[in-house]
Amino acid sequence: MQKSTTQKLQKSLIICLFSLLLLASFILINTTSGALFSGRRLDLTSDRLNTLSSRTEEIIAGITHPVHVKIYLSSQISRQNPVLAQYAQNVIRLLNRYRDKSGHLINLEILDPEPYSGIETEARDAGLQALPADGNEKLYFGAVFSDDKGRSYTIAQFTPERFSYLENDLSRAFSHITMPERKIIGIASDMPLADPGFMRAEKAKNWTFINLLAKDYKIVPISTSSAEIPNVDVLMVVATGKLPSLFIYAVDQYILRGGRLMLLVDPASEIKRRLYPGIPDEDPNFDALLDNIGLHYLSAQVIGDREQAAEAYFAVSESADAQNHSYYPWIKINARHINRQSPLTAGFDNVFVKSAGAFSLKNGDGHTVESLLSTSENALATAANLAKFGDKADVLRYMDEKGQAYSVAALSEGEYHTIFARNPLENSAYAQQILPFLTTSIAPAQIIAIADSDILDTRNWADGENISDFAKDDYNLRPTANNFDFIQRGIDFLSGNPGALNISAKKYTGSRQTIAEIFHQQEMDKRKEDYNKISSRLEENQRKLDTINIMLESNSAFGTAKTLGEIDALKNEILNEKNELRKIEYQAKSEVTRREQVIALSNTLFIPLFILLLVATVHFRLSARSRRQARRIINE
């Protein structure tokens, strides 16, 4: 009896020891496999969403000292904004990939900025933008990247709209931390793109693209009255009208000194007319300079393209109703006409230009020219003045077939001669204060020339709820075209900053829309005709009201009883039309809710019942067959 108990105890002890051994081997196996294989994973997403690009891997390889990433993520987000909560998981997962690849040099810390807590203050001080939330609460989802040397970079807000740009944004942040110093971009234009004092002025209005570039570069506005370009890494010139010849001289000399130039010349700038109608419309005077760098500029002409035309809303004749038509001068340059070999444009889907000019290329002595964006083989052209001042139907009517492809953007590299026969400042006292006149290049230059300024217009490349011409950050922008990518890559390329160059937006074949959005779209499509009719009526009435108001402002004698009555009637009509639009939207929303309820209920109750029935039928048939077989065997 005692012997059997001892044996049992011994056996139990051995089992316990084995179990402990097994537990230890479990821990050992898993920590070893984690260390060996956590960096290598199969990416099962069809669009390789979890795979980091080779450029990102280079950036990560460049991280030599610890980088701390503080992710501020309000815990309330999962309750109040499920889409953002889902996106937060994506962001954290991708950051984990960065960390795994960096050999744990990247430290991730997730903080919950609860309302009125110290962490919330820290997040706000670091520049994070709060999201709208229920009640007085503020929700945060952003990140601060920093290192021990005191460098930091803030992503003020992560938004699902920038899903395909997530890797680009993160890599840019890491690249910024590892980058030794910010390069300087000088910007000159006949339009006030950048407020001269914008680095200190709080209320300054800079174009969105400048605010976005300012995250990576130091932006310096340059006056077009300068005769010499100051020391900048890249000069960006946006010319929609005539610029002083002295400035052209400065640009010419800048090129000969091996400068890096991004030149945007536009014969008919739509954004200029929209934002600054007061600035006189003149043709840009860069023809000679462009010719000198191997780009023959189709002077005072606007290019069109049937194959790549975008749609515009207009009436083709006075009697016809306004509706969407292909408008040839609005060109959505597609991948087929984008230079895929160039690092500047590889991987782009489309670039949207409006009323652009055109170049034909000619290689010259000492320099090469390469087209980056082009029209199809059958380009059209019309006078720039018609595009500026005529209506859209007329522009279409007077477009001539050119029978050839034109370049809309090109890269010219190499050495050049001056376009000036002699120094225009010769014999002036000022000549002594600036660098000496050069007749030929002393260093090879790089120039990206773009025949459009509307490429910069936020509305041409992004979509979003609060889209603005002067957006301070990118979190409200959902890119629809690669316009800004092109500008950003161009600047990266010219400044010699590898930055996030070549990390193009991820292409996603899976739908990024929610089913509710799709249903809403379907319901709105059913009501599209009514909705568009009321919208155009509303637009028309609004225009009439604006016109009357402008006339009233300029001439108070215009304010007769009849006019005031007209204003009242228009206001009433506008109100009614707005109500009608709201009603249509409400109907669509109700229909969507009803569809959702039916689907949810049928999937929750009827589909499980149906599957149970199916399994029961299969089970019953199999059992019946077994019983029949058994009966047959017994009978036999």
Add this chain to the structure above:
Amino acid sequence: MLKQTYLIFQKEFCSFFRTRLAYFILGIYLFLSMFCTFYLGLYFDVVNANLFSFFYFQVNILMLLIPALTMRLWADEYKTGSIELLLTQPLSCTALVIGKFLSAWGICLLLLVGTIPLWFFTSRFLTTDNLNILGSYFGCFLISGCMCAVGCMVSAFNKSPIVAYLASVLLLILIIVVNYNFVFDALNFPGSLIIRFTQSLNFFYHQSTVLNGQVGLDNIIYYISITVFALWLNRITIEYKRG
């Protein structure tokens, strides 16, 4: 041994249907999955190209239901006394353990297959990320394997199915839900070592990577090692009972 395993598997698999337990679990599972997907997972309001709303709750649902499948596998044998008969049969313990485990895992496969209509249904409205969904199903299958093995092991220790169920759920909660970072924090391990440890042993980490379309060898090794560990303990227990 393969034949023995197959015989046990067949007997147990059929008994799930004979006792109607399979129907009960299938019904509850499908109802819970769909309810969570549509009402809690905000199916219509989040991006569902990878069936996020569905997979988000799978581990929790399986954690509650799989112990119900496995609770009676061994506990019932003890309760009815049929264990004596079973252990005197010329069957190896390994075949018994694996056969029973595979029968429960087979039902799990059936549960997951029962949700495939949702995939087709979603693809009617959206362009679904099929490879990602397939990978997530594979991940769920592996996870359910772990849970079955743990459930079988706990069942082998208990004579009451209810106790086995509760103990399995508790153990699964300890493995899956509880985050053990505080232990490493308390031990004052260096930062990177903590991350490596917690990452390698954290069920949630493996679950989230696999269900999000990133399958690595470390995930597969993790799930297989849990399964093997639990099945080995199960086998030892049965052998111990056999004397």
